[in-house]
Amino acid sequence: MRTATRFASLILLSLGSSIAAQTPLRAVAVHASSGGGAIAGGVFAAQVSIGIEGTGISSGGAFELTGGLMRRRPPQSDVRATLVDTPDPVAAGGRLTYVATVLNDGPGVATDVSLSLPLPPRTTLVAGSANENGACSSGAVVVCAWAGPVPPGATRIASIVVTVAATSSGSLSATATAAANNDGQSSNNTASAITHVSRRGVPSG
DSSP states (O other), X not given: OHHHHHHHHHHHXXXXXHHHHHSOEEEEEEEEGGGGSOBGXXXXXXXXXXXXXXXXXXXXXXXXXXXXXXXXXXXXXXXXXXXXXXXXXXXXXXXXXEEEEEEEOOSSOBOSEEEEEEOOTTEEEEEEEESTXXXXXXXXXXXXXXXXXXXXXXXXXXXXEEEEOTTXXXXXXXXXXXXXXXXXXXXXXXXXXXXXXXXXXXXXX
């Protein structure tokens, strides 16, 4: 807790006001990650709310202390996935295209964005491609990744084409999962599609 108290004092000084630097704290609430200790890379992180008595000055948010230097942590992103299958139904022996989209709902910039899609049984990968200079792997699990940052409101799109086995019937189920290095909300990271398989004929081409 000693580290957390020093941490809060540094944040107070970071408000950039001489009044803030000289006026007693009205309230300091420190909630430190990892039990208030050091986390990966020697970074101490905490969620802090500060009020300055008689000034109306307040500050809050996530901060981190690294090597004696304090800075406000950038806001986290919120990436979510959507998945569209075409055509549906698909003919047995025909091709099926999955279009998976990663959307960053913000408020922060998303980094190290990726999307994975395990191929459904009875399908074979034809090709995978991604926009914005992204790249897709090949194999039983297709992973598409984008090296650059994804701003709030921006999207990244991957197209994955598979061939459905000629003996296939029933339906195919696929799930795409989006990820980012600083994603703060994981409940909306997956999207699924169920494609019905028709055995009434195989389209030409």
